[in-house]
Amino acid sequence: MGVRVCKEEKERGQEEKAEKSEIYEIREGERLRRSNPISVSMVSREHKRAALYEKLQLLRSITNSHALNKTSIIVDASKYIEELKQKVERLNEDTANAQTSSSSSDQTPLPVVTVETLEKGFLINVFSEKSCPGLLVSVLEAFEDLGLNVLEARVSCADSFRLQAVGGENEEEGESIDAHAVKQAVAVAIKNWSENNEHE
Known part of the structure; x- marks a missing residue:
């Protein structure tokens, strides 16, 4: 104890x-x-x-400055910032110009039309790299106005527009038409369709 x-x-x-x-x-x-x-x-x-010196050296290396004293390094840094601002402004302008030119070029290309004369009728090809909603109806109306009967047709409207149609002349109508007239009628239909789309 x-x-x-x-x-x-x-x-x-x-x-x-x-x-x-x-x-x-x-x-x-x-x-x-x-x-x-x-x-x-x-x-x-x-x-x-020491901390200030390190920061100045870092600033000097970022701005590619060859200055040795603090004031000159800061002046070089401010010039560098101004240059960067100008570059950003130029890039913004270039981007805006590219967007306007691409939007205007988006409107300009119309579908391509080719017409070949067959033994009885015509082979009509209409192609566009973009899908063209409503274009098929306009082209078929043009065929009808010409008096062409669609004997065979293949259509693709998903990502692009492609129409391949064989049109035969309506024998009841006495007037004969040539490939040039068919092409012109389809081109007019495409132009009208394009103008209607722009207004919408």
């Missing part, structure tokens, strides 16, 4: 000593800081200078 009490007292004594030494170290550190504030501020200044 007495041994245990002694051990506990020893442990308490050691803990108290440790606490006292910690308090002493803390106080000693504070005393050193208080006694030497100049050295602490000098260290912080050196840190600030």
Whole structure:
């Protein structure tokens, strides 16, 4: 029992000593800081200078500046920023011009028409790289106005427009037509269709 009490007292004594030494170290550190504030501020200044130097060197490398002093580096950086702004403005203008030219070119190309004369009738091909909603109806109306009967036709209207039709003359109507007249009638129908689409 007495041994245990002694051990506990020893442990308490050691803990108290440790606490006292910690308090002493803390106080000693504070005393050193208080006694030497100049050295602490000098260290912080050196840190600030080093950080500023690093930032200036980084700025110098980004802007491809050959300047050595701080003012010249900053002047070069401001010139570099102005150049970047001008480049951005030029790019924006180029993009806007490209968009307007592409939108105008989107409107201009009309479907291509070819007409071949067959033994009885005509082989009519109409092709466009874009889908042309409503164009098939316009072309068929042109055939009807000409008095052409569609004997055979293949049509694709998904991503592009392709019409291949064999048209025969209506024998009841006495007037004969040639390939040029058929092509012209289909071209007029395409033009009318295009104008109607633009108004919509």
